[in-house]
Amino acid sequence: MSNPEQIKTDVLVVGGGNAALCAAMTAREAGAKVLLLESAPKDFRGGNSRHTRNIRYLHHRGNDCLTGPYLEDEFWEDLLQVTGGQTHAQLARLTIRESADIGQWMNAHGCHFQPPLRGTLHLARTNAHFLGGGKALMNAYYATAGKLGVEIMYEADVRDLEIRDGKFEAAIFEFEGASQKVRAKSVVVASGGFQANLTWLKECWGEAADNFIIRGSPYDRGRPLRVLLDHGAKPVGDPRQCHAVAIDARAPKFDGGIVTRLDCVSFGIVVNKNARRFYDEGEDFWPKRYAIWGRLVAHQPDQIAFSILDSKSIDLFMPSVFPPVEADTIGELATKLELDPTALEAVVTEFNKSIRPGTFDPSILDDCATKALEPPKSHWARPLDTPPFYGYPLRPGITFTYLGITVNAKAQVIMQDGQAAPNIHAAGEIMAGNILGQGYMAGFGLTIGTVFGRIAGKEAARFAIDGFA
Amino acid sequence: MPSTDLLKEAERVMTICNACRYCEGFCAVYPAMELRRTFSEQDLKYLANLCHNCRGCYYACQYAPPHEFAVNVSKTFAELRLEIYSNFTWPGFLAGMFRRNGLLVSMITTLSVAVVVLLAFVLQGPAVVFSTHLGENAFYKVIPYWFIVIPFSALAIYVFINLLIGSINFWYETGGQLSELIDLRANSQAIKDVLQLKYLDGGGHGCNYPDDRFSMVRRWLHHCVFYGFLLCFASTTIAAIYDHFLHRGAPYPFWSWPVMLGTVGGLALLVGTGGLLYLKWQMDTVPATARAFGMDVGFLALLFFASLTGLLLLILRETPAMGTLLAVHLGVVAGLFITMPYGKFVHAVYCYAALVRNAVEQSRGGS
Numbered sequence: 001m002s003n004p005e006q007i008k009t010d011v012l013v014v015g016g017g018n019a020a021l022c023a024a025m026t027a028r029e030a031g032a033k034v035l036l037l038e039s040a041p042k043d044f045r046g047g048n049s050r051h052t053r054n055i056r057y058l059h060h061r062g063n064d065c066l067t068g069p070y071l072e073d074e075f076w077e078d079l080l081q082v083t084g085g086q087t088h089a090q091l092a093r094l095t096i097r098e099s100a101d102i103g104q105w106m107n108a109h110g111c112h113f114q115p116p117l118r119g120t121l122h123l124a125r126t127n128a129h130f131l132g133g134g135k136a137l138m139n140a141y142y143a144t145a146g147k148l149g150v151e152i153m154y155e156a157d158v159r160d161l162e163i164r165d166g167k168f169e170a171a172i173f174e175f176e177g178a179s180q181k182v183r184a185k186s187v188v189v190a191s192g193g194f195q196a197n198l199t200w201l202k203e204c205w206g207e208a209a210d211n212f213i214i215r216g217s218p219y220d221r222g223r224p225l226r227v228l229l230d231h232g233a234k235p236v237g238d239p240r241q242c243h244a245v246a247i248d249a250r251a252p253k254f255d256g257g258i259v260t261r262l263d264c265v266s267f268g269i270v271v272n273k274n275a276r277r278f279y280d281e282g283e284d285f286w287p288k289r290y291a292i293w294g295r296l297v298a299h300q301p302d303q304i305a306f307s308i309l310d311s312k313s314i315d316l317f318m319p320s321v322f323p324p325v326e327a328d329t330i331g332e333l334a335t336k337l338e339l340d341p342t343a344l345e346a347v348v349t350e351f352n353k354s355i356r357p358g359t360f361d362p363s364i365l366d367d368c369a370t371k372a373l374e375p376p377k378s379h380w381a382r383p384l385d386t387p388p389f390y391g392y393p394l395r396p397g398i399t400f401t402y403l404g405i406t407v408n409a410k411a412q413v414i415m416q417d418g419q420a421a422p423n424i425h426a427a428g429e430i431m432a433g434n435i436l437g438q439g440y441m442a443g444f445g446l447t448i449g450t451v452f453g454r455i456a457g458k459e460a461a462r463f464a465i466d467g468f469a
Numbered sequence: 470m471p472s473t474d475l476l477k478e479a480e481r482v483m484t485i486c487n488a489c490r491y492c493e494g495f496c497a498v499y500p501a502m503e504l505r506r507t508f509s510e511q512d513l514k515y516l517a518n519l520c521h522n523c524r525g526c527y528y529a530c531q532y533a534p535p536h537e538f539a540v541n542v543s544k545t546f547a548e549l550r551l552e553i554y555s556n557f558t559w560p561g562f563l564a565g566m567f568r569r570n571g572l573l574v575s576m577i578t579t580l581s582v583a584v585v586v587l588l589a590f591v592l593q594g595p596a597v598v599f600s601t602h603l604g605e606n607a608f609y610k611v612i613p614y615w616f617i618v619i620p621f622s623a624l625a626i627y628v629f630i631n632l633l634i635g636s637i638n639f640w641y642e643t644g645g646q647l648s649e650l651i652d653l654r655a656n657s658q659a660i661k662d663v664l665q666l667k668y669l670d671g672g673g674h675g676c677n678y679p680d681d682r683f684s685m686v687r688r689w690l691h692h693c694v695f696y697g698f699l700l701c702f703a704s705t706t707i708a709a710i711y712d713h714f715l716h717r718g719a720p721y722p723f724w725s726w727p728v729m730l731g732t733v734g735g736l737a738l739l740v741g742t743g744g745l746l747y748l749k750w751q752m753d754t755v756p757a758t759a760r761a762f763g764m765d766v767g768f769l770a771l772l773f774f775a776s777l778t779g780l781l782l783l784i785l786r787e788t789p790a791m792g793t794l795l796a797v798h799l800g801v802v803a804g805l806f807i808t809m810p811y812g813k814f815v816h817a818v819y820c821y822a823a824l825v826r827n828a829v830e831q832s833r834g835g836s
Contacts, residue, residue, distance in 0.1 A: 043535050050531045053491055112674050112683070114494030131672045132529025133491030139528060139681060252538075257531050259488035259538075319506045321488040 009035040009151070010464035011457070012171055012184035014158045014224050015191035016040060017047030018134075018446055019428025021141035022453025023188040023460065025109055028148045030461035035182060036145070037156040037173055039191070040219035044255075045154060046138035047192050048216035048400065048429070048445075051257045053134060054127040055106070055450065056443035057099040065103070065113040067124045072096055078126075078441060086437025094409055095435055098451040103128050106450070110140030122287070127443040156180075158224050161187065161424075163231045166415055168424045185464035186423035188456040189413070190449070193401035193429045194222025195242060196254060201398070204240040211303035213247060215397045218254035225430055228405050233421075234414045237402035237433025243440050244294025247397030249304060250322045262392050263317035265293060266380050267362070268309035269351055270394070272300040275334065275343035277351070282379035284365070291440055298396040305394040306337050308348070310384045316362055324390035333389045352383035400445070404433035411456035423463045425456035471514070471552035479513045479545050485538055492526040496668040497827050498542075499526070504834055511644040517549040518639075518816075518823040521668040523676035525683075527756035534755070543756035551761050554815050557642070559634045566811035571763020574812050578771055578804030585612075585800035589792065598792035606718035611792040612799065614718075624806040631810040636818045643822075649829045650822070658828035659821060666691055679752035687748055693741030694772065700734025701776070720786055732783060738776035742769045768813030775801045 011027040013020050016038025028034045038045050058075055062068040075096045079087060103113060112131040116124035123129075130137045145152065153175060162170040170183045194200045196218045201209040229235055251260035266286045270293075271277055279296050283289055297305045314324070327333035334344035351373065358368035360382055368381045405413055405426045412420040428449040435448055483502055486492065493499040498520050505512055524543045532538035555567035566573055589598050589612055602610045609617075640650050649655065662668065666688050669676055675685035708727035711717045721727050746769050749762075778798035785794055808814075 043533075112672070114672055129494075131494045131674070132525060133489075133531065135531045136525075136529035143682070255531075255536065257489070258491070259485055259532070261488075315506060319484070319487050321485050323484075 007035070007180065007182040009033050009182060009184045010186070011035075011460045012182055012187045013037070013150075013457075014171065014187060014189045015047065015428065015430075016045050016152075016154075017190065017192060017428060017449070018049035018052070018137070018141070019430075019449035019453035019456075020047075020188070020190035021138070021145055022450050023190055023425070023427050023457035024150045025141065025145050025148055026454045026457030027188070027461035027464075028145070028150045028457075030458060030465070032461035032464045034150045035184070036150055036152045037158055037171070037182075038152065038154050039157040039221075039223075040154065040217065042154045044217060044219060045142065046135065046217075047220055049138055049449070050135045051133075051216050052130075052137070052443070052446055053258075054123060054129040054443040055102070055446040056123075056127045056441065057102040057447055057450075058096055059101055059103070062125070063103075065115050065128050066126075067116070070126045075126075079435075079444070082439035082441045083435075083437050084439065086439075088434045091407070091409060092435045095448055095451045098455070099447050102447070102450055105454075106137075110144040111137050112140070123442055158191070158227070161224075161227050161231060163421070163424070166419060166421050168421065185467075186425065186460040188411075188425045188427055188453075188460050189224050189228060189405070189430060190426065190428040190453060190456070191224040191430060192217075192220040192222070193242075193403065194225055195220055195398045195401045197221040197223075200226075201242075201401075204242075205298070208298060208303050211395060212244070212298070213249075213251050213256065213260070213395050213397045214254045215245075215247065215251075215256060215260070215399050216254075220429075222401070225403070225405065228413060228424075228426070228430075232416045233424075234406040234416050234418075235403060236406045236431070237404045237437065239403040241403075241438070242401045243291060243399040244298060244396045245290050245399065246293035246297045246305065246394040248320060248322050249393035249395040251395070251397065256321075256397070259321040260397065261290075261318075262307060262320050262394065263290075264307050264309055264313070264320075264392060265290070265394075267313035267316055268307055268384060268390075269347070269377065270305050270307050271339070271344065271347060272305050273302055273339065275339045275347055277347060277375060278305075280375050280378055282369070282377045282381055284379075293394070294396040294398070297394050303396055306339065307392045307394055308333070308344070308384060309390045309392075310386045311388055311390070312382060312386050314390055320392075322392075324392050326388050326390055328387045328389070330384070330389055333391050337391045337393065348384050351377070351381075352385060355381050355383055399440075400429055400432075402433050402436075402438070404429070404431050407431045407434055407452070409455075410459045411452050412459065422468070423460070425460050427452040427456040471510075471549055471556060475545075475549055475552060476510055476513055479517065479549050480508045482540050482542055482545050483508045483513065483516065485532060485540050486526075486542065489532070491531070492529055494672040495525040495529070496521060496523060496672070497662075497824070497831075498546075501827055501830060504830060509644075511642065513549065514553055514639075515643040515823055515826055517546040517553065518819040519668075519827055520546040520550075521666075521676075521820070522547060522757075523669055523671045523678065524756045525671040525677050528677045528681040541756060544758050547758040547761050550816070550819070551758065551764070553639075553819065557635050557638050557815075557819075558811065559631055559638070563811060566808075567764065569763065570812055571767035574764075574767035574771060574804070574808045577808055578774075578801060581803040581807060582797055582800030585803065586793065586796040588616075589796040593792075598796070599789050600792070601787065601789050602791060603787060607786070607791070608719050608795055611795050617799065620803070621806070624803065628806055628809045632815065632818050635810065635815060636822050639819055639822050640826075643826065645822075645826055645829075650825060652825070652829060654832065655825045655828035658832075659824035662824050662828075663695075663821060666695070679748045681753070687745070690741045690744040690748070693737040694745065695741075697734045697737030697739075697741055697776070698772070700730045700737065701779075702734075704728070704731035704734060723783075728783065731779065735776040735780045735783075738772055739780065742773040742776070745769050746773065764813050767808075771801070771805050771808070771812075775805050 010032035013036040114131040157174045160172040247260040331341035334341040354370040354373035411425040413424040532540040558564040669688040674683040782794040
């Protein structure tokens with residue numbers, strides 16, 4: 001890489017997460033020379049894949065790490081349910097079918113799986129868990145890619161693509177303070193969404209975005225996505241929407257990952273900064289509801305809310321990284337949380353009075369509900385009456401953005417005129433919106449990334465070697 | 470008591486880990502951690518000793534430095550273990566032994582070699598030491614029978630009692646009951662874990678040692694050390710039986726149980742400790758503590774020299790070098806025994822106790 005003028009490769013991969021690595025390894029195995037540009041430094045490589053933990057894939061029988069079969073029809077039904085039908089049927093079916101026994105391919109590329117253990121049993125049949133989680137998976141893939149002879153550059157930030165007549169020719173990137181150019185016969189753009197780009201988020205959300213926390217990598221700034229859109233790639237997905245959950249407000253601005261999530265909402269009440277409740281905390285099981293709470297909190301004043309619990313519930317959910325704020329009275333708790341004590345006491349008193357007697361059972365949609373309270377709490381409503389009382393501050397935590405690039409079944413980027421770019425491919429989060437129009441399904445982002453990463457790698461290598469798509 | 474800062478750091482790290490749990494497939498530490506929501510001093514001491522330092526969790530950690538959470542369980546627990554070893558030292562005034570352990574262990578060993586060699590020369594005279602002695606009781610012509618039996622028996626008893634006290638102290642200090650420590654099922658599970666070195670398998674693919682790659686090499690080398698040590702121990706025990714009950718004085722012919730077991734054990738020790746020293750030389754030091762380096766290397770080197778001098782003695786026992794080699798070998802072995810309760814060897818005791826505790830806990834949690 002000493003002479004920037006001479007950087008030439010067959011397949012250029014832009015991005016350094018799961019989809020990028022899958023594409024790079026596949027293209028290299030197909031015989032192409034591959035260069036991968038990861039914008040993050042080595043320690044933080046892998047984008048949001050670092051924070052993942054399992055992958056959902058089609059399998060006809062269980063194995064050491066999966067408790068039973070997961071077949072196409074069920075997979076498809078699950079996808080329809082989470083997306084409310086907002087999916088591209090052909091691409092979705094392709095993803096599901098191509099995911100068949102993908103675990104074996106992952107194994108062959110260095111991934112180690114582990115049997116599902118505590119806490120994830122609801123995914124034990126459908127999702128295979130990586131030993132050590134997503135960073136371990138990334139370590140394995142980078143090691144394998146290196147062994148295969150994929151060239152990898154870290155802190156290489158792609159700024160522009162040279163596209164002529166719908167055909168990719170070169171990419172411009174920043175590396176070690178200088179602008180460089182790489183010519184390639186084809187490109188795979190697998191650089192994720194724009195969830196860490198605060199300016200872009202502000203365009204969608206206004207000043208409220210200042211109070212958002214980015215759960216994942218600070219390097220997912222979406223520049224290649226912007227570049228592709230500016231070059232006339234056809235967008236897909238709601239440009240303003242993002243997947244957001246309510247997380248601990250004390251989380252770091254970026255990269256707090258899994259440990260900042262709070263599973264306590266359904267066990268108490270949630271109030272905003274004016275000490276008012278604003279939504280049914282017990283509407284449904286938490287795993288089915290946590291994804292709406294990010295948006296709910298985002299719509300509250302100053303984008304902050306507080307989950308209030310008492311000692312009856314404090315041990316009922318997964319421990320989180322920051323200790324709860326603790327007090328012997330509701331008033332004292334309010335003061336510590338900088339809420340109006342009188343207002344919070346009034347809300348709690350009203351809530352406690354409205355509760356109908358029932359049998360508390362967190363494992364079912366129980367009959368502990370409020371009566372004549374607005375908003376109601378439909379399940380798991382128990383009076384907040386047993387000190388000490390606890391509070392967790394909540395803020396919207398953004399997982400990923402939905403805006404992406406339209407692709408076809410060869411992972412080729414579709415341009416505004418409806419034509420497929422012959423040698424521009426996209427894989428992973430940047431095109432996940434084709435399949436996940438809304439909602440989310442655990443471990444499915446990696447399925448899309450792995451399936452389309454492999455397709456993109458294969459097609460990009462084919463174009464580079466044969467000269468046509 | 471370990472320093473408050475270190476306990477706080479261990480508690481901070483475990484709190485982050487407990488909210489993440491991605492590493493639960495690597496070893497026993499994480500499933501044990503998940504049985505808790507908060508971490509007392511007792512819990513942390515137990516978990517630190519349950520850690521086998523395979524380092525899988527460090528390389529897999531999304532919060533490892535330079536992340537601002539700077540989670541480094543391997544290093545934190547290694548530091549905590551070192552303080553625990555020091556705190557449980559008996560008698561207490563020798564706790565300082567763990568501070569500059571590498572230096573102290575090598576000084577003590579050098580001293581004990583010097584003493585044995587000097588005594589041999591002074592008491593027996595150079596003529597005896599440099600002569601060739603053949604046949605039964607040849608060794609005793611250089612160092613008289615009772616000069617071997619009495620000091621080494623005394624040392625062995627001292628070490629045994631010392632380590633027993635250490636383990637019982639550790640057991641109570643980490644909140645255990647005596648009935649649990651002698652629980653048969655828990656002990657047999659722990660013995661199985663030890664014999665297989667279960668938790669150096671990193672969840673099935675080996676440790677991340679010496680670097681981020683998964684490898685079984687360290688586990689095999691540790692097996693060499695462990696079984697090599699046991700074979701040498703067996704060899705010595707059989708030799709003692711031959712001597713006391715069958716009245717056959719050392720040295721024994723090559724094709725005899727003591728020599729065969731000692732040779733195989735000695736070679737295994739040589740390969741194991743040599744290999745582990747080499748890996749230590751190669752290792753990524755970020756998930757380790759520099760403070761334990763001297764202790765680790767000191768103990769490995771001591772075992773290495775004990776087996777090396779033993780094997781040389783076997784090879785050269787029919788030459789005039791035998792006398793000197795015997796004195797040196799006995800000196801090194803004496804150094805090994807003297808420093809046993811005050812060096813890396815104690816990890817065997819505390820780790821075993823932690824494994825028993827883990828077996829008790831998991832069977833309770835699982836039933």
